[in-house]
Amino acid sequence: MARGLDNLSDFSIHDPYRIIIPFLYPDVTDNDYQKYLTQDRELVRSLRQDYSQNVPRTDYENDNAKAYMLAYFPYYVETLYHLLEELAELKSLPILREDNIMNIVILGGGPMPELLGIASHVKKRYPRVEKLKVSVFDINDNVWKKYRHGCTVKLLEKYGNIKMMLSEHHCDFLSCEICQEKVCKQVLGEADLVVMQNCISDIIGERDRRGSKASFSFAEIFKSLRFGALFLLCDLDYSKTNEALRECVSIVEGTELGTVLLKSIEERFEYRPNFVYPTILNSIFDGSDHLMQKNKTKSKFIICQREDWVTKFMRQQSTNWPIVIRSLESLQYCNRYTVFSNNHIERIDVFYKKNGLVSNVKTLDQGNIFSDINGLRENLIGKCIHESAPVNAPLIDPEFQERAKRMNFTIEEIRRFPYMQRYIIRDSKHNTGVVDQYFNGLGRPTRRIGQLGMSTSEHILSDMMKIFEEA
């Protein structure tokens, strides 16, 4: 089954080969392209053969990268444009955060054809965005760099003509445990849109081959995203990738982590790409085995949005619910929601305690949503806002206690305040140190302040604070 062929929004006719061919064959004159392309026919055939397996194993280090540019890159430019456009049509509000800089993370981006589709969508829908901050992660970063700079960055002028700041990262998703690496974690936490196009099949094939040494978790990536961010996965129609997409849907739907906005897993999403096909390419695509000229791009996809508990709660209210959340900032002791209601933008602070229970809900702007907020307050106070902090979570973990013990200190008491915890620490000589640890809306530690006035001495206090530094 297929969907999407007939009712797609337009993608203006484009000409990626105008940049790709001269880049791949520098110093070759127009008359000689045919000769060089014919010589590379077998490279393309072998890559196509590789991809025709259910779980491909592609080594991009050799000439496969060149063959990819010829046989695949142009076909994957438009996909994300069409998917994001379909989503925009479905939702009346802009779904991505509209700031002057938009943060995009491309996982397994290779030469990044998807960037061109994203840029075209951003240009059309988000006029306030002046720059894209793009971070790409790929195991073959060294191979793809030259294609990105020689082709994609140049093509960007034609696809949205938007400024870009590009940071490129070498990363193996199967062994770096993506979200525990600081760089990934920080970059993912700032992203507005995270995409993974045509990479799941590579990862799954490789995971099966590497066995127990390899691990990869969509849930870990999704958890690292800020609230409101989109995670878009799309891939070829292989049984293993479909399985992975289904697994992702059940992670998102089965938890409080977010929501699936749009998906097509049982049905294939297809369209006819609208690029100029130079006839010299017939030297490669001569109709022989694995060298038929393709006229459709086919994929399966899901688009999910990271959500916090309050947003999910609001969305689950009746369709008459008058408040729509536009953005969320995690402040030190509250979550600040910017909401849209009756044509007004207003702000609501939801205060919480360390254990995740909502202690108060206030409006900052004293606007006309006051009565709606009362309803919200009644519904939220006493409920747990942190998906990561169950109501009865212990105040500190045993590892922390253990560390204190190793350093010859005892955590004598921990006092809970709405947005911080006070630790009273003693050593064997009954010296005391008092440390206040503050938390943000996600329950993560932020500032730590030693209370000199309540401690035996500055020296003893600074020694005791080392327990936290090691955490």
Ligand SMILES: C[S@@+](CC[C@H](N)C(=O)[O-])C[C@H]1O[C@@H](n2cnc3c(N)ncnc32)[C@H](O)[C@@H]1O
């Ligand atoms: C088929 S290409 C897709 C490239 C691009 N996203 C597109 O749609 O044209 C798959 C990409 O995944 C990358 N990749 C494969 N296994 C990976 C891994 N374990 N970690 C990170 N990247 C990986 C490859 O280097 C390659 O760039």
